[in-house]
Amino acid sequence: MTFKNSEKYLRRAKKLIPAMSQTFSKAPYSYVDGVYPTYLSHGKGSHIFDVDNNEYIDFVLGLGPIILGYDYPAVNKAIKKQLSKGISFSIPHFLEVEASDKIHSVIPGAEMIRFAKTGSDAGTAAVRAARAITKRNNIAYWGSGGVWHDWFTVITSRNEGIPKILRKMIKKFEYNDLESLKIVFEDWHGEVAAVYMEPMITNFPKNNFLNDVKKIAKKNGALLIFDEVQTGFRYSLGGAQELLKIQADLAVFGKGIANGMPLAVITGKTKYMEKFNDVFYSTTYGGETLSLAASIAVINEMETKPVIKHCWDLGSILNIEFNKLADELNVNIKMEGIPVRSSISCIDDNGKPSLLLKSLFYQEMVKRGVLFGPGWVFLSYSHSMNDIKKTLEAAKTSMKIVKNAIKTKTVKKSLRGKTMKSVMTF
Numbered sequence: 001m002t003f004k005n006s007e008k009y010l011r012r013a014k015k016l017i018p019a020m021s022q023t024f025s026k027a028p029y030s031y032v033d034g035v036y037p038t039y040l041s042h043g044k045g046s047h048i049f050d051v052d053n054n055e056y057i058d059f060v061l062g063l064g065p066i067i068l069g070y071d072y073p074a075v076n077k078a079i080k081k082q083l084s085k086g087i088s089f090s091i092p093h094f095l096e097v098e099a100s101d102k103i104h105s106v107i108p109g110a111e112m113i114r115f116a117k118t119g120s121d122a123g124t125a126a127v128r129a130a131r132a133i134t135k136r137n138n139i140a141y142w143g144s145g146g147v148w149h150d151w152f153t154v155i156t157s158r159n160e161g162i163p164k165i166l167r168k169m170i171k172k173f174e175y176n177d178l179e180s181l182k183i184v185f186e187d188w189h190g191e192v193a194a195v196y197m198e199p200m201i202t203n204f205p206k207n208n209f210l211n212d213v214k215k216i217a218k219k220n221g222a223l224l225i226f227d228e229v230q231t232g233f234r235y236s237l238g239g240a241q242e243l244l245k246i247q248a249d250l251a252v253f254g255k256g257i258a259n260g261m262p263l264a265v266i267t268g269k270t271k272y273m274e275k276f277n278d279v280f281y282s283t284t285y286g287g288e289t290l291s292l293a294a295s296i297a298v299i300n301e302m303e304t305k306p307v308i309k310h311c312w313d314l315g316s317i318l319n320i321e322f323n324k325l326a327d328e329l330n331v332n333i334k335m336e337g338i339p340v341r342s343s344i345s346c347i348d349d350n351g352k353p354s355l356l357l358k359s360l361f362y363q364e365m366v367k368r369g370v371l372f373g374p375g376w377v378f379l380s381y382s383h384s385m386n387d388i389k390k391t392l393e394a395a396k397t398s399m400k401i402v403k404n405a406i407k408t409k410t411v412k413k414s415l416r417g418k419t420m421k422s423v424m425t426f
Contacts, residue, residue, distance in 0.1 A: 120146070134194070198227045234341065321388075341378065
């Protein structure tokens with residue numbers, strides 16, 4: 001496996017592109033720099049190809065948006081059909097209504113819809129609306145740390161250029177810990193605009209947690225906003241709200257909604273969404289029609305084909321068999337989480353997560369044509385049982401190599417690339 005063309009593009013990028021990528025999590029240092037491809041060429045189904053034509057089974061899927069698969073026929077057809085008619089227009093296009101109606105039909109509580117281009121935009125817009133509705137500034141937050149705009153990013157390690165005063169407007173609470181949320185409301189009595197949270201990540205709510213969160217928010221005059229950027233269209237067609245049978249006041253979606261096309265949505269109850277008549281959230285490309293056409297096609301596919309079930313089923317097999325291999329080999333490499341959103345942890349002799357061990361494992365996996373990323377392990381409708389078998393074969397060999405490197409104390413020496421780096425902490 002050679003990376004001559006990747007290296008050429010990387011040299012050019014270093015001169016032209018800050019961070020060498022438009023997304024920190026896609027940059028070389030987020031992977032195992034030196035043994036991973038740095039630039040891709042194309043994708044087909046569940047596989048991607050780099051600029052040197054190396055092929056990989058992809059479990060990153062563009063950081064989550066590819067829910068059906070690359071080069072998916074029904075989505076391509078919808079985009080091509082609309083492309084011949086135009087992309088952006090001078091007044092609203094009818095697809096804004098058609099796509100809104102489609103989303104309204106599948107997402108619980110989506111009485112009204114507003115489009116955005118990224119999950120970050122959608123999250124920021126929802127917070128702005130909540131602040132306008134409640135006339136308050138402060139946010140109670142829980143989630144996995146998506147990179148949203150200033151209101152959230154101020155509490156991360158990548159907070160340069162953000163007014164520090166914004167830190168005073170956000171406090172974190174813990175999942176399945178109602179008392180931690182009550183403390184936020186006690187400290188900020190009458191000042192909380194919204195509880196902004198992912199309805200779940202990989203742990204299911206316990207003891208009626210989400211319903212109690214909703215009650216506390218309502219009792220204190222705050223809105224409940226669900227971040228479904230990752231859970232939407234993966235956990236269930238209607239997102240975690242459908243899966244968990246609970247509705248928020250506002251909910252934001254992105255990623256899988258358009259199979260890779262740039263689209264996100266803010267949804268919610270009419271009485272709250274109507275605030276967007278006044279709040280300045282306005283974007284030239286919100287009604288861009290190729291993404292809207294793609295979204296309609298995605299939802300049509302998900303309504304008529306077992307997309308969600310397929311991902312849950314294959315993900316379950318991957319998780320179980322992966323961990324069974326690790327147990328049999330007595331190596332502390334685990335796939336944790338749930339079938340549609342899992343992660344890989346590599347634990348050292350001190351019982352702590354090790355980026356060095358993880359880097360070595362990922363190095364060996366990518367050498368065998370399997371691409372894991374710095375974050376979640378995702379599956380698409382295009383992944384096959386054959387993909388899973390090949391991945392498990394690669395995992396078995398890679399685990400043996402890691403185990404031997406630990407035994408012979410040659411982990412650092414065995415790593416040909418650089419240790420992976422975290423994008424941020426918070």
